[in-house]
Amino acid sequence: MKKCLLILAVFAFTHLQAQKTYIHCGTLIDGYADKPTKERTIVIDAGRIAEVKNGFASPAKEDALIDLREYTVLPGFIDMHVHLEHETGKNKYMNKFTQNPEDKAFESVVYAERTLLAGFTTVRDLGGSGVNISLRNAINKGLIDGPRIYTAGKxxxxxxGHADPTNGYSQKLMGNPGPKEGVINGIEDARQAVRQRYKNGADLIKITATGGVLSLAKNGTGPHFQEDEIRTIVETARDYGFHVAAHAHGDEGMQRAVRAGVTTIEHGTYMSEETMQMMKDRNTFFIPTLLAGDFVAEKAAEEGYYPEIIVPKAAAVGPQIFDTYKKAVKYGVPIGFGTDAGVFLHGDNGKEFELMVAGGMSEMQAIKCATSINASILQESENIGGIKKGVYADLVAVKGDPIKDIKLLQQIPFVMKGGVVYKSVN
Structure with a gap:
């Protein structure tokens, strides 16, 4: 009897594994081609795309069918700059004194799900307390819903500097944080800090090459590392297969980071043409975070939203980021898609598309930035970033044509990640 039950169980499992999902797409934007195609069928097997067929192919009796003939289907989006541990608000600067790590963890679950349901199936988390590493692990284990996360940890x-966790503290509380806490002074500290991130389980390294807008410090643009420190970080990171993302607003800090070999420059507010040329020459990518700039400039005018030391920085940076981005597009700087979600509300990430188009990109260019281009930056083109055989079945769909109306990408009615539907049109 037990043997019969075992045979039945094996048969049932095999049958379940053999089931494929067919998706009929009225219009397909695959993340690679310059133009959409019509009437395609995506065949999904074991969470990955097995085939893309012309026309509306008929599934076998045991296979599932998702009818998106009235929709435009695109790859799931990739946001290269998020902070899933926190979200903007008037109490943000008090939270570090009132919240425990467990509070951050529960909140991050909400932010992760909101991000996924907005169509962002993959994100690069560029800094938190370390909860972001546990969040990634929980999503990977299937314990909670959220995007695929590549995280820098702390x-x-x-x-x-911008990443000193004790900025704004009283001297009694300030202490002297070091490499373990993400604070570096010298090349030995730099090596130790990278190795600590590896030990903690990070996927990449994020540095703050200049001051920042929302940190409790007066100067938001000055360089914060010596070039030899950044070069040591980059070289040590490569030993572990990590790339380095560099937050930078001021031009000198950007140039040091680019010369030292970082992969991406985040924000890039006061980027000069000289730096743009350096980035073109070295294939260093610019992640503009336009939406964050827009948001902080708006909130700087709201009394009491930010501490006084932050207000002038926030008021100046928003418009400047957009102007720099427009120049970078014309100059031909390599550009990816990233928002700095957490600086604004998680789930609003799709608004970045509209700003990128307003600043000079075509709709298709902006979509490629958030799909195949970002996948290449992550060196994950064989797994994510498009619709082709072999990649994960990360898909979104919208009713209408986003090439004619990019705002459609702000409200996503269908989301699939790894072949699992998280948001359905039916």
Whole structure:
């Protein structure tokens, strides 16, 4: 009897595994081609795309069918700059004194799900307390719903820099954080900090190469690392297969980071043409975070939203980021898609598309930035970033044509990640 039950169980499991999902797509934007195609069928097997067929192919009796003939189907989007541990609000600066790691963890679950349901099936988390590593692990284990996460863990900065976790503390509480806490002073610290991130389970390294807008410090643009420190970070990171993302607003800090070999420059507010040329020459990508700039400039005018030391920085940076982005597009700087979600509300990430188009990109260029281009930056083109044989079945769909109306990407009615539907049109 037990043997019969075992045979039945094996048969049932095999039958379940053999089931495929067919998706009929009225219009397909695959993340690679310059033009959409009509009437395609995506065949999904074991969470990955097995085939893309012309026309509306008929599934076998045991296979599933999802009818999206009235929709445009695109790859799931990739946001290269999010912070899933926190979200903007008037109490943000008090939360570090009132919240426990467990509070951050529960909130991050909400933010992760909101991000996924907005159509962002993959994100690069560029700095938190370390909860972001546990969040990634929980999603990978299937315990909670969220995007595929590549995380930097805790960002690296210098004493008093943008990533110093004790900025704004009283001297009694300030202490002297070091490499373990992400604070670096010298090349030995730099090596130790990278190795600590590896030990903690990070996927990449994030540094703050200049001051920042929302940190409790007066200067938001000055360089914060010596070039030899950044070069040591980059070289040590490569030993572990990591790339380095560099937060940078001021031009000198950007140039040091680019010369030292970072992969991406985040924000790039006061980027000069000289730096743009350096980035073109070295294939260093610019992640503009236009939506964050827009948001902080708006909130700077709202009394009491930010501490006084932050207001002038926030008021200046928003418009400047957009102007720099427009110049970078014309100059031909390599550009990816990233939002800095957490600086604004998680789930609003799709608004970045509209700003990118307003700043000079075509709709298809902006979509490619958030799909195949970002996948190449992550060196994950064989797994994510498009619709082709072999990649994960990460898909979104919208009613209408986003090439004619990019705002459609702000409200996503269908989301699939790894072959699992998280948001359905039916």
């Amino acid at each position: 960002a690296l900065g210098v004493t008093g």
